[in-house]
Amino acid sequence: MRCISISKPIGTNQPPLRPFLSGPDSAPQDSEIQTKKTVLHVGIDDTDSPRKGCTTYIAAVLVQKLLELGCCFIDYPNLVRLNPNVPWKTRGNGAICLRFKCEKSNIELAVKTIVRVVKQNSDLAHARADPAIAYLKGNIPVELAIFSKKTIRGLVTVREAEKVAARHGVSGVTIKGKKGFVGALAALGEQLRSDHTYELIAYRLQRNTLRPRNIDSESVFRMNNETAPLTFNNLDPETNRILITPRGRDPILYGIRGETPSAVLQAHKIVKVNEEIERWVIFRTNHGTDDHYSRVSKVSDIHPNQPAVVLGRILRKPFTIPGGHVIFQLGDDSAVVDCAAYEPTGNFRNIVRKLVEGDMIEAYGGIRRSSSTHPRTLNLEKIRVVSLAPCFIYENPRCPKCHKRMESAGKGQGFRCRKCRVNARTASKALVPIERDLSLGVYVPPPRANRHLTKPILRYGQERNDSRVCLTEPWHWP
Ligand SMILES: [Zn+2]
Numbered sequence: 366m367r368c369i370s371i372s373k374p375i376g377t378n379q380p381p382l383r384p385f386l387s388g389p390d391s392a393p394q395d396s397e398i399q400t401k402k403t404v405l406h407v408g409i410d411d412t413d414s415p416r417k418g419c420t421t422y423i424a425a426v427l428v429q430k431l432l433e434l435g436c437c438f439i440d441y442p443n444l445v446r447l448n449p450n451v452p453w454k455t456r457g458n459g460a461i462c463l464r465f466k467c468e469k470s471n472i473e474l475a476v477k478t479i480v481r482v483v484k485q486n487s488d489l490a491h492a493r494a495d496p497a498i499a500y501l502k503g504n505i506p507v508e509l510a511i512f513s514k515k516t517i518r519g520l521v522t523v524r525e526a527e528k529v530a531a532r533h534g535v536s537g538v539t540i541k542g543k544k545g546f547v548g549a550l551a552a553l554g555e556q557l558r559s560d561h562t563y564e565l566i567a568y569r570l571q572r573n574t575l576r577p578r579n580i581d582s583e584s585v586f587r588m589n590n591e592t593a594p595l596t597f598n599n600l601d602p603e604t605n606r607i608l609i610t611p612r613g614r615d616p617i618l619y620g621i622r623g624e625t626p627s628a629v630l631q632a633h634k635i636v637k638v639n640e641e642i643e644r645w646v647i648f649r650t651n652h653g654t655d656d657h658y659s660r661v662s663k664v665s666d667i668h669p670n671q672p673a674v675v676l677g678r679i680l681r682k683p684f685t686i687p688g689g690h691v692i693f694q695l696g697d698d699s700a701v702v703d704c705a706a707y708e709p710t711g712n713f714r715n716i717v718r719k720l721v722e723g724d725m726i727e728a729y730g731g732i733r734r735s736s737s738t739h740p741r742t743l744n745l746e747k748i749r750v751v752s753l754a755p756c757f758i759y760e761n762p763r764c765p766k767c768h769k770r771m772e773s774a775g776k777g778q779g780f781r782c783r784k785c786r787v788n789a790r791t792a793s794k795a796l797v798p799i800e801r802d803l804s805l806g807v808y809v810p811p812p813r814a815n816r817h818l819t820k821p822i823l824r825y826g827q828e829r830n831d832s833r834v835c836l837t838e839p840w841h842w843p
Pocket residue numbers: 764765766767768769782784785786787
């Protein structure tokens with residue numbers, strides 16, 4: 366295995382990558398390729414456990430192994446985040462897919478290699494890890510793409526996955542149970558044809574994974590200054606915390622998210638670390654795209670475990686409960702739901718506290734099932750303030766002579782101005798409109814509290830719907 370340190374120039378020993386353009390409408394042009402090579406899509410999921418492992422690392426190793434077999438990638442490795450609200454997920458619920466062309470005579474060897482690497486790098490001893498591989502030759506059928514979206518936005522069963530796979534000739538390899546097959550199939554079917562982003566992930570040497578990550582924080586701040594907003598979620602502006610490094614024992618040293626492959630690569634070159642990087646790979650992903658939300662037309666249509674966007678009116682103004690969580694009630698003609706902005710969402714709660722009864726908002730979040738102690742709750746991941754209700758306060762009437770506010774003359778006695786010696790016995794308090802300290806628009810919690818899939822404010826206006834992929838830039842270092 367070849368290792369590099371970050372101080373070496375990157376890409377100088379890059380294995381020659383044939384420039385190749387792939388996309389939904391661009392079939393391979395080369396007739397020789399078409400006859401001898403087959404496109405293979407390989408989805409992999411559920412290799413890790415809460416204590417160790419990382420499915421993206423397996424993808425990074427496989428990139429190297431498959432290139433050595435002469436395979437030719439037609440897309441960046443895809444990192445597909447699935448529904449973050451499924452009850453049985455491990456950590457980020459991310460599955461991966463590798464899409465490449467392979468000599469027909471080499472397909473069996475490629476699949477054997479993939480199975481071997483997945484077995485070697487999965488936490489098979491842990492009950493939560495249930496590795497599975499799904500692979501398909503040729504094009505992705507529409508039904509499979511629909512299945513993938515359902516897996517990102519809702520719940521699907523293993524049985525459902527098996528039926529879809531059988532209808533379209535998808536092969537599966539499971540090592541323990543079948544649970545991981547759902548994610549593997551979903552990653553295979555999700556071609557990231559709508560909005561997508563990139564993440565460059567750098568991996569640690571195995572022997573370092575128990576040690577604290579050794580990263581030059583000043584270089585991360587510099588990287589953020591020089592590359593944002595083409596990179597995002599590098600830092601948390603509220604706390605100045607560095608967000609590119611995970612906290613667990615997994616093999617990831619850091620992950621840099623961005624809009625283009627060149628942006629994350631440039632950022633990677635700026636970041637300095639004081640430990641050896643085993644390898645890095647750029648993934649194409651649905652991170653930061655809001656891909657997990659289903660828009661529902663009424664409050665009664667929201668369901669547990671299905672992240673939703675719903676328009677409603679504030680029916681009970683926000684209040685803070687012990688622990689610093691802020692709760693309010695949102696509703697429409699169909700139903701009412703509690704919405705919660707939890708303590709970790711930081712200053713986002715200060716925005717939420719400014720809402721009053723009658724305001725219209727779109728609430729984005731996952732839904733927690735009601736229990737004996739808690740009603741059904743929408744856990745807020747962001748809000749869009751659509752309209753503000755007029756707000757009034759009662760104020761004493763003004764003096765007709767000096768125009769200052771008069772004071773009360775006593776109960777039932779009206780108002781008076783001492784200076785002008787004016788009495789207004791029949792006057793009453795006036796309803797005065799007040800200006801709201803809240804603007805219309807989208808509000809997102811600070812990056813440290815965001816889910817992988819939640820679109821950060823920095824990305825608004827940068828969305829893309831072009832899935833054409835150009836692999837001419839360096840994108841991996843095996
Ligand atoms: Zn007066």
